[in-house]
Amino acid sequence: MGREAWSLWEVFVRSRAGLAHQHVGSLHAADAEMALENARDVYTRRGEGASLWVVPATAIVASDPADSSSFFALDEEFRHPTHYVVPDGVTGI
């Protein structure tokens, strides 16, 4: 197409105060300002958001799916409350 492509941005929306920003999708834009305006037009046309973040996709560092079995290993059951047996008759624990 003979032109430099607009870069990829990831979009995060806080749906209302008190909630965390959540990833909703991505879009292309020439710069941050345009990314923010496009994100508003594309992802918040029905009042879905009280705040928007746009992040250059290249700025995100992701874990490697090939490592996920060791990276997210779950072999320490004792970290979970369900590991412990609460004796019958004991309440409030």
Added chain:
Amino acid sequence: MYTQGLDQADALPDEELSERFEAKVAAEEKVEPTDWMPAAYRTLLTRQIAQHAHSEIVGMLPEGNWISRAPSLRRKGILLAKVQDEAGHGLYLYSAAETLGVTRDELVDQLLSGKAKYSSIFNYPTLTWADCGAIGWLVDGAAIMNQVPLCRCSYGPYARAMVRICREESFHQRQGFEIMTVLAQGSPEQKAMAQESLDRWWWPALMMFGPPDGESVHNDRSMRWKVKRFTNDELRQKFVDMTVPQAHFLGLTLPDPELSFDGEHWTFGEPDWAEFKRVLAGDGPCNKERLAARRDAHADGAWVREAALAHAEKKRG
């Protein structure tokens, strides 16, 4: 967020990876962009999501034709909002397709060069205002029928895009049905306009579900990989069962003499599959016009895309 095209687990032989993949999909686990997937799955998803995106984009044209002539300011506002939604749907879907490793430019090229397909329905003309009603009611109605099961598709980014889209489609269908209701309850001329529009859109709407199950090429694999959940004929039947009572409410007649109720379902006649193939192959009433409109829009927007980049460059200093 989506690092692309990395087949990370390449230390394992393909057969084993493929077995794991099949087991995962069978267990209703989602596939994400960086996961290993069979090349055929990637190809199938890329093609389907791209076709879907193209359909949303080309789908803006038939109704766009009436924005400047909507009968009231309220209708104009609604129609603008609806067409804007379809642009958004195209964008969600292009983004989902890009996570599979294809670029936006490649996707746009495929559409503009005529290489890619899009839904046959958008190659029919919008001749009267009632067509905006019939499209919302029938075309968006059929789209919802197709899209709701896609919210559970095995490919995560596609499924998530579909959730957003489905949330917006219901407005599209209702505003269309409202247009039809007003016309059907209006003057004899208005009712005749609604009926004439229904006569033209009914069969093309049924064709939106694709060829009959026996002839559908990708059905088996699509079902196994949990991309499709229902067959074309199953969805078509659901759509007819849902729509016939709505047509009765409007006091309009569906253009199918074979339509009858068997106590559970509405049986209906066979769509003209020769027409379907013709339209899909590029020989419908508006194929050339639609592609020309897309090409012009893309060419006319080139200076905007370039100027935005130059502006961004300048600001960076």
